[in-house]
Amino acid sequence: MATDITAGATVRAGGEPADPAATTNGSWWAHPNIAYGVVGAAAGYALGHWFGNWLANGFQQIQGMGQNDYAVVLGYLGGTIGWLAGIGAVTYPLLKLLGYQATAQHETKRSLRSYFGYTLDHKVVGVQYLAAMLVYFFVGGMFALAIRTELLSPTNHLLPPGKYLEVVGEHGTMMMMMMTSAVIGPFGNFFVPLMIGSRKMAYPRLEALSFWITPAAFVVLLSGVLLGGFPTGWTGYAPLSIEATQGQDSYLVAFGLITISMIIGGFNIIATIINYRAPGMTWTRLPLFVWAMLVTAMLMVLAAPVLAMAGYFSILDRTVQTALFDVNHGGSPYLWQNLFWFFGHPEVYILALPGFGIALELLPVFARKPAFAYRTVVAGMVGVGLLSWFVWQHHLFVSGINPDMRPVVMLTTELISIPTGIVFLGAVGTLWRAKLRLTVPMLFVLGGLFNFLIGGVSGVFLSDVPTDTIAHGSFFVMAHFHYTIMGGYMFFFFGAVYYWVPKMLGRRLNTRLGKVHFWTLFVFFNSTFLPLFAVGELGQPRRVFEYAASLQTLNIWVSISAYLIGLSMLVFIFNFLKSTVIDDPTPIETNPWGSRGLEWMTSTPVSANNFDHIPEVVSGPYDYGTGAGPMATIGAPGAAVPVSAAGQPGEVV
Amino acid sequence: MADTMAGSGADGGAAEVGSAIERDLSLERASSRGAYWTGARLFVALSAMAFGAGLFAYFYLHSLDNNTLWRTPGQRPSDFISVTVLVMTLVGAALYWWFTRQMLAGGSNSADWRVATGVASALFFVAALIQFWGMRRTGFFPGSSGYASVYVALMPLFGVYCLGAAYWLETLLARSIRVRWVVSPEGSNLDSPQRVTFAGSAEGAKLFVAFMALVSIVLFVLFSIVS
Numbered sequence: 001m002a003t004d005i006t007a008g009a010t011v012r013a014g015g016e017p018a019d020p021a022a023t024t025n026g027s028w029w030a031h032p033n034i035a036y037g038v039v040g041a042a043a044g045y046a047l048g049h050w051f052g053n054w055l056a057n058g059f060q061q062i063q064g065m066g067q068n069d070y071a072v073v074l075g076y077l078g079g080t081i082g083w084l085a086g087i088g089a090v091t092y093p094l095l096k097l098l099g100y101q102a103t104a105q106h107e108t109k110r111s112l113r114s115y116f117g118y119t120l121d122h123k124v125v126g127v128q129y130l131a132a133m134l135v136y137f138f139v140g141g142m143f144a145l146a147i148r149t150e151l152l153s154p155t156n157h158l159l160p161p162g163k164y165l166e167v168v169g170e171h172g173t174m175m176m177m178m179m180t181s182a183v184i185g186p187f188g189n190f191f192v193p194l195m196i197g198s199r200k201m202a203y204p205r206l207e208a209l210s211f212w213i214t215p216a217a218f219v220v221l222l223s224g225v226l227l228g229g230f231p232t233g234w235t236g237y238a239p240l241s242i243e244a245t246q247g248q249d250s251y252l253v254a255f256g257l258i259t260i261s262m263i264i265g266g267f268n269i270i271a272t273i274i275n276y277r278a279p280g281m282t283w284t285r286l287p288l289f290v291w292a293m294l295v296t297a298m299l300m301v302l303a304a305p306v307l308a309m310a311g312y313f314s315i316l317d318r319t320v321q322t323a324l325f326d327v328n329h330g331g332s333p334y335l336w337q338n339l340f341w342f343f344g345h346p347e348v349y350i351l352a353l354p355g356f357g358i359a360l361e362l363l364p365v366f367a368r369k370p371a372f373a374y375r376t377v378v379a380g381m382v383g384v385g386l387l388s389w390f391v392w393q394h395h396l397f398v399s400g401i402n403p404d405m406r407p408v409v410m411l412t413t414e415l416i417s418i419p420t421g422i423v424f425l426g427a428v429g430t431l432w433r434a435k436l437r438l439t440v441p442m443l444f445v446l447g448g449l450f451n452f453l454i455g456g457v458s459g460v461f462l463s464d465v466p467t468d469t470i471a472h473g474s475f476f477v478m479a480h481f482h483y484t485i486m487g488g489y490m491f492f493f494f495g496a497v498y499y500w501v502p503k504m505l506g507r508r509l510n511t512r513l514g515k516v517h518f519w520t521l522f523v524f525f526n527s528t529f530l531p532l533f534a535v536g537e538l539g540q541p542r543r544v545f546e547y548a549a550s551l552q553t554l555n556i557w558v559s560i561s562a563y564l565i566g567l568s569m570l571v572f573i574f575n576f577l578k579s580t581v582i583d584d585p586t587p588i589e590t591n592p593w594g595s596r597g598l599e600w601m602t603s604t605p606v607s608a609n610n611f612d613h614i615p616e617v618v619s620g621p622y623d624y625g626t627g628a629g630p631m632a633t634i635g636a637p638g639a640a641v642p643v644s645a646a647g648q649p650g651e652v653v
Numbered sequence: 654m655a656d657t658m659a660g661s662g663a664d665g666g667a668a669e670v671g672s673a674i675e676r677d678l679s680l681e682r683a684s685s686r687g688a689y690w691t692g693a694r695l696f697v698a699l700s701a702m703a704f705g706a707g708l709f710a711y712f713y714l715h716s717l718d719n720n721t722l723w724r725t726p727g728q729r730p731s732d733f734i735s736v737t738v739l740v741m742t743l744v745g746a747a748l749y750w751w752f753t754r755q756m757l758a759g760g761s762n763s764a765d766w767r768v769a770t771g772v773a774s775a776l777f778f779v780a781a782l783i784q785f786w787g788m789r790r791t792g793f794f795p796g797s798s799g800y801a802s803v804y805v806a807l808m809p810l811f812g813v814y815c816l817g818a819a820y821w822l823e824t825l826l827a828r829s830i831r832v833r834w835v836v837s838p839e840g841s842n843l844d845s846p847q848r849v850t851f852a853g854s855a856e857g858a859k860l861f862v863a864f865m866a867l868v869s870i871v872l873f874v875l876f877s878i879v880s
Contacts, residue, residue, distance in 0.1 A: 097820070097824060097827060099824070099827030099829075099830055099832070101828055101847070101851075198684070199677075199681070200681075202685075202691075203688070203692065263699055267696070270691065270695060271691045271692050272688075275683075275684045275685075275688045275690075279680070301695060301698070301699050303702075305699045305702040305703035305706065306702055306705070306706045308703065309703050309706035309710075310706065312806065313710065316795070316802075316805065317796075317802075320795050320805060321794075322801070322806060323799070323801075323802045324710060324714070324799075324803070324806065326796065327720070328722075329720070329722055329798065329802075330714060330718075330720060330722030330724075330799030330800070330801075330802065331714060331719065331799055331802055332713065332714060332719055332799075334713075335710055335714065338713070342706075613677055614677050
């Protein structure tokens with residue numbers, strides 16, 4: 001039965017009455033869309049805000065505070081629910097109350113409209129994620145440029161101190177929170193089913209929901225600027241978070257929404273990888289990118305609930321006036337620090353591992369040789385995931401951890417450099433004696449490895465208590481994590497964009513512009529962040545808008561370099577829009593990079609069902625130059641159509 | 654097999670395609686069943702992490718006892734409300750767990766299962782309402798101590814989870830009423846997608862209500878038994 005893939009048309013199960021949404025085509029509620037979402041959000045916000053005011057009327061304490069956080073929090077929650085209802089996310093859960101159930105989404109049609117709606121097609125969700133993540137990244141980048149503009153001078157200020165902190169907070173939260181799913185969102189959702197030979201995701205509605213929560217979180221986070229911002233930065237430390245103005249509510253609600261998005265997105269990825277692998281796709285044939293997605297998703301699903309609880313506690317402290325973080329009434333601000341970093345440090349690996357997954361996936365393709373030490377690298381990624389639970393207290397070295405505990409946490413923190421190093425060496429090992437093809441994606445991967453090395457080595461220093469005690473809170477720390485996250489994660493992310501966009505959108509990005517983008521980004525990234533190690537060592541603290549006059553030259557250098565990073569990003573935006581929207585569509589090669597991966601065995605654009613029949617995997621994904629046959633057979637069993645016979649290179653040596 | 658394909662006529666080709674479709678459907682049914690199994694366990698695991706964070710707060714603040722304000726003398730939530738919620742949760746979980754176990758094993762009358770599920774759903778729903786109602790009758794200010802703060806934080810969360818359990822069981826009940834044979838499958842229906850998803854969801858809910866029973870006991874012990 002042909003069915004619409006939008007949420008309004010839930011599939012009819014055989015032998016039972018059709019569900020109302022599938023048959024009532026004339027009804028407005030059967031066709032949810034973004035416009036309804038916006039209306040729903042506005043109505044929900046107004047209703048929630050009114051309810052919060054009504055609720056607070058009975059509480060003398062709130063009336064005496066001068067600000068009603070109830071109204072803001074409930075307004076945000078009402079707005080989010082209204083948004084999701086308008087976009088169609090709650091249609092199916094309500095229909096389930098009446099006993100309706102979707103059973104399949106195999107025959108689907110895709111249109112431009114699908115990309116702006118609540119869809120069950122994992123490819124469309126992947127593209128939606130990609131567009132959204134780029135928007136979030138560039139908005140976060142604009143905040144970064146505002147920071148660098150302010151730091152051009154130690155004494156002449158464009159921003160007052162409070163506003164500067166708001167900008168720092170918005171930048172940090174946008175990058176560390178909204179960008180958490182920058183890889184798992186677009187590439188995980190789009191490619192994991194294709195790479196494991198599945199025709200669908202395990203929970204397509206949850207997948208769509210995980211995406212459509214992010215625009216709500218984005219708006220809520222940005223709206224904090226209108227409410228006085230939040231002075232805590234992205235870490236939201238108490239007691240400042242409890243004393244802050246209503247802008248802090250936007251931080252807490254937005255973080256809460258993103259944790260929900262992370263949890264359900266990771267949940268779906270795990271269930272898909274475990275259960276939807278094609279026959280023959282054994283654990284030792286699983287692409288390294290998929291392994292990285294699996295470990296990352298595990299971290300997301302198990303760590304994010306703790307952060308959600310921490311945020312919930314903070315909201316309670318601000319609204320119903322519990323004292324969970326108030327030391328004067330039996331609480332403790334360290335409770336926040338422990339809960340936050342119990343999520344916050346795995347979060348670092350939630351960012352790093354997908355990046356490494358990309359690097360490990362792309363390197364064999366462009367090195368034309370098997371992935372080095374496959375099983376050891378997988379063990380390394382799993383080891384990183386496991387050890388990441390035991391290191392969070394190094395964030396408390398200076399703020400008040402029991403001194404006797406410091407060596408233990410220092411040890412666990414240093415230990416994690418071992419599996420991380422194994423993963424890194426696995427990537428470098430693949431380069432050994434390889435015939436490298438320096439394509440744009442490969443350049444980004446190599447650049448990312450270089451940057452991550454600097455970030456990783458500086459991290460080893462910071463894990464030592466004596467060094468951390470001195471460097472804590474300085475620009476040295478800031479340079480370290482920008483090297484790992486922007487220098488590593490985002491370089492790998494851009495590598496993936498150049499590598500996989502031909503499959504996602506059927507357009508290949510311009511190579512010349514891509515190389516301009518890479519080289520300018522690589523040079524100006526290092527020009528921006530390498531001097532910041534020195535700036536930090538010379539004593540400039542983070543989150544302070546004034547600094548010693550002797551550091552102005554270095555700061556000017558860094559700021560100008562940061563602007564040039566911005567220009568490099570403009571090259572990317574121009575290239576992306578030119579190649580995907582402006583240029584005439586020209587047919588591209590089905591497998592432009594000569595990859596063995598299952599994802600390249602499908603048509604471009606990928607059909608709704610991914611594969612006509614579930615493939616049979618017969619060899620590993622990285623058997624380049626070994627004489628192994630194609631990775632899988634596709635088509636009906638017996639038809640045994642190998643990749644190469646399907647008009648794709650399959651094996652290019 | 655390729656030889657077979659090549660040697661067969663048009664009818665043989667159609668049979669091969671039919672067999673391939675049957676293979677795909679069979680694989681996807683197995684995947685779907687597995688996804689429910691995995692999903693239920695993941696959901697319980699992430700819920701355990703959430704409640705675990707609450708328990709961490711309980712023990713952390715208890716051990717710090719800042720300003721000797723972990724718990725002021727006499728702070729105790731209503732025994733009537735606590736016991737009522739505990740009993741309703743345990744009875745609801747036990748009812749659903751037992752009858753679903755019977756149903757999935759093929760040994761339960763479908764009407765019995767529906768009644769048990771309906772009652773369990775109602776018990777979870779009412780337990781949630783009582784829990785929310787009880788939050789206005791704690792007898793202590795939320796910020797008066799660490800204990801009070803943790804209680805005010807965790808018990809509404811537990812109420813929300815009770816609502817979630819009630820929702821899940823209600824959807825199963827509604828499903829079994831709309832498509833009656835999913836509860837008492839016969840013959841070829843056993844392997845139908847509807848039956849697979851229903852059985853997977855019912856089995857997942859069984860695990861979830863067992864988790865809810867455990868959480869209710871832990872919360873009762875911590876807030877009402879431990880002095």
